[in-house]
Amino acid sequence: MKEIIRFLLSAGAALLLVAPSARAVDLERVKDIYGPCAACHGEFGQGGKKGEYPRIAGQQPKYMFQQLKNFQSQARINLPMYPFVKERDLPDEEMKLVSEWLASVVLPTKQPEFKETDDALTRLLAMEKVMIIPRAEGDIELGGQVYQKQCAACHGKTGLGRGMFPMLVGQYTNYLKRQIDAYLKSERAHDEEVMKEGVLFSLSEKDIQDVLAYLTSIQEVEK
């Protein structure tokens, strides 16, 4: 009995020693992979230049992986990014790792509440992560009706997406608008099977603007 307990204790201690460093290596590796991406998408995947570079933190991991593959095959044209996604530079396994890590990065929509013991650096880092998209112009109520009827089935009632359906809420309005334009010009396929008759083609310009306004109004829903 004593032997068993001693064995369990030492095995437990060994696990404690191994587990954190194994995780640390993974995080280090993923940060290594993400290094070149940060120049455009920001340190936390928050994107930049008002949506020239989309936010990718908190985006759906399967969707991101598929987009990276699409950039690689040039099914979706992205000239600035193409050099970074070539097979040699970003094998599938690394695409998966970086997508999963990015998906796990939470960017709060509210100023955090601090404990008295939090030091200045902790506070600064937490504040830097706060991301709020400015209100887009448009009729929020009408936009909500269109969104819940025509978009929510895939992109989710709160706009967070799931699986292959991207998160739309918390994304730069300019970026979303640019993508909708790309779909309407058939530069990107929104819903392959229906193409020209897809849901986006049934909307007026005003509907689209209202939906974009609505999306900026529901950012504070609990994630």
Ligand code: HEC
């Ligand atoms: C030189 C700038 C640049 C670099 C470096 C870069 N990207 Fe991008 N990325 C972009 C731009 C620009 C877009 C948006 C293209 C568009 O408008 O269609 C984009 C789009 C994306 C998207 C699609 C987002 C969506 O919602 O569909 C993902 C995912 C992504 N990048 C991940 C990465 C990863 C991972 C890396 C590093 C391996 C990386 N990017 C490096 C510029 C860059």
Ligand code: HEC
């Ligand atoms: C039948 C499911 C479905 C419905 C309904 C739908 N979408 Fe999508 N949407 C998708 C899929 C799938 C993608 C990713 C397509 C791709 O790979 O480019 C997408 C992508 C997008 C993107 C690009 C996001 C990004 O990060 O690049 C925007 C913007 C968008 N949808 C807006 C809308 C709006 C607005 C509506 C409602 C009017 C809507 N969608 C309804 C399935 C749907």
